[in-house]
Amino acid sequence: MTATIPFIDLKSQHALIGPAVNLAIAQVLEHGHYINGPEIEVLESKLAEFCNIEHVVSCSSGTDALFLALMALEIGPGDAVLVPAFTFAATAETVVLTGATPLFLDVDADTFNVVADAVEAGARAAAELGLKPRAIIPVDLFGQPANYPAISEVARHLGLAIIADAAQSFGGSWHGRRVGSLADITVTSFFPAKPLGCYGDGGAVLTKSLVVDGVLRSLREHGKGTSKYQNVRRGINGRLDTIQAAILLAKLPIFEDELLSRQRVADRYTANVPEIIRPQHIDKKVASAWAQYTVVLGDREQVREKLQAAGVPTRIYYPIPLHMLDAYRSFPRSTPVLPVSEHLAQNVLSLPMHPYLEEATQDRIIDLLR
Numbered sequence: 001m002t003a004t005i006p007f008i009d010l011k012s013q014h015a016l017i018g019p020a021v022n023l024a025i026a027q028v029l030e031h032g033h034y035i036n037g038p039e040i041e042v043l044e045s046k047l048a049e050f051c052n053i054e055h056v057v058s059c060s061s062g063t064d065a066l067f068l069a070l071m072a073l074e075i076g077p078g079d080a081v082l083v084p085a086f087t088f089a090a091t092a093e094t095v096v097l098t099g100a101t102p103l104f105l106d107v108d109a110d111t112f113n114v115v116a117d118a119v120e121a122g123a124r125a126a127a128e129l130g131l132k133p134r135a136i137i138p139v140d141l142f143g144q145p146a147n148y149p150a151i152s153e154v155a156r157h158l159g160l161a162i163i164a165d166a167a168q169s170f171g172g173s174w175h176g177r178r179v180g181s182l183a184d185i186t187v188t189s190f191f192p193a194k195p196l197g198c199y200g201d202g203g204a205v206l207t208k209s210l211v212v213d214g215v216l217r218s219l220r221e222h223g224k225g226t227s228k229y230q231n232v233r234r235g236i237n238g239r240l241d242t243i244q245a246a247i248l249l250a251k252l253p254i255f256e257d258e259l260l261s262r263q264r265v266a267d268r269y270t271a272n273v274p275e276i277i278r279p280q281h282i283d284k285k286v287a288s289a290w291a292q293y294t295v296v297l298g299d300r301e302q303v304r305e306k307l308q309a310a311g312v313p314t315r316i317y318y319p320i321p322l323h324m325l326d327a328y329r330s331f332p333r334s335t336p337v338l339p340v341s342e343h344l345a346q347n348v349l350s351l352p353m354h355p356y357l358e359e360a361t362q363d364r365i366i367d368l369l370r
């Protein structure tokens with residue numbers, strides 16, 4: 001019996017940045033500005049620089065980032081928002097919270113992302129139901145940016161706004177352009193297990209638009225106007241904690257190296273997994289942030305059990321597509337069946353993936369797969 005390896009190794013990371021994180025937290029305890037402290041603004045400008053985007057509005061989670069973005073676009077009852085069926089629930093949940101209707105699209109069998117071809121049929125299905133198609137939320141599944149240039153072309157033609165759900169892809173890029181600068185509005189998450197994680201909940205909304213930036217800053221503080229108690233719209237308590245901003249600032253210096261390490265781990269899997277296992281296909285123009293390394297295989301449960309018995313943890317993201325979940329099955333979809341999402345849900349398996357996965361450990365995982 002060998003020791004169990006971690007699925008995501010935050011302990012090795014903390015060993016590396018522990019002193020910097022401790023110092024960053026101590027500084028916040030010293031100045032005591034736990035809400036809207038100076039670290040918030042510093043983080044927002046560093047993230048903007050990192051992504052080469054004009055505005056970054058930090059917030060309390062990836063879920064709240066989605067909700068804030070939808071609210072900023074004034075999406076609500078009578079509107080439809082197109083979302084993939086193969087994603088985390090938050091993508092559709094936040095649409096429902098605005099009073100709008102999520103309409104589920106199928107995804108591509110190779111990239112696992114929504115493709116431009118699906119958008120027009122989705123918008124048509126929404127219109128047939130008497131809903132106004134307002135936006136699409138492509139999800140950068142497992143770290144791979146969706147094909148934004150192609151989706152943008154269709155979306156512009158149909159008058160749809162694009163909100164990129166980049167909760168898993170922060171640090172990824174399209175033809176050298178970083179995630180964050182690829183859509184009208186991009187949302188991301190700093191949940192600990194995401195590529196750039198804090199030590200609790202956190203998120204951000206990124207945009208080129210100064211107007212949207214202003215609205216988001218108001219919405220994340222109860223719709224404040226020029227002063228805190230002069231509310232000009234209805235919003236939420238959606239701020240990022242200063243301590244989390246300080247932790248993210250301490251983590252940023254190693255983030256690029258971590259992305260390179262993730263790429264190295266992914267390349268080693270791709271070159272060595274047996275042929276009957278099909279890894280997520282990554283578009284040539286794209287750099288994934290590798291939140292997950294996910295494969296499609298026929299005998300998932302058997303493989304999973306064998307790996308587990310050998311101390312290798314795996315995960316299933318996601319076992320049930322959203323349109324088949326009790327909470328979402330009543331919402332419309334572009335076609336009655338979404339075959340790819342349903343197939344993937346039954347056949348995907350995510351393997352251990354993090355920047356600190358050593359070659360010897362990874363080779364053990366690959367040997368077991370063989």
Ligand SMILES: *Cc1c(COP(=O)(O)O)cnc(C)c1O
Pocket residue numbers: 061062063064087088090091139165167168189190191201202203
């Ligand atoms: C994690 C995740 C979210 C939500 O982020 P939180 O910070 O956990 O609220 C939204 N969408 C996708 C695709 C995610 O993976």
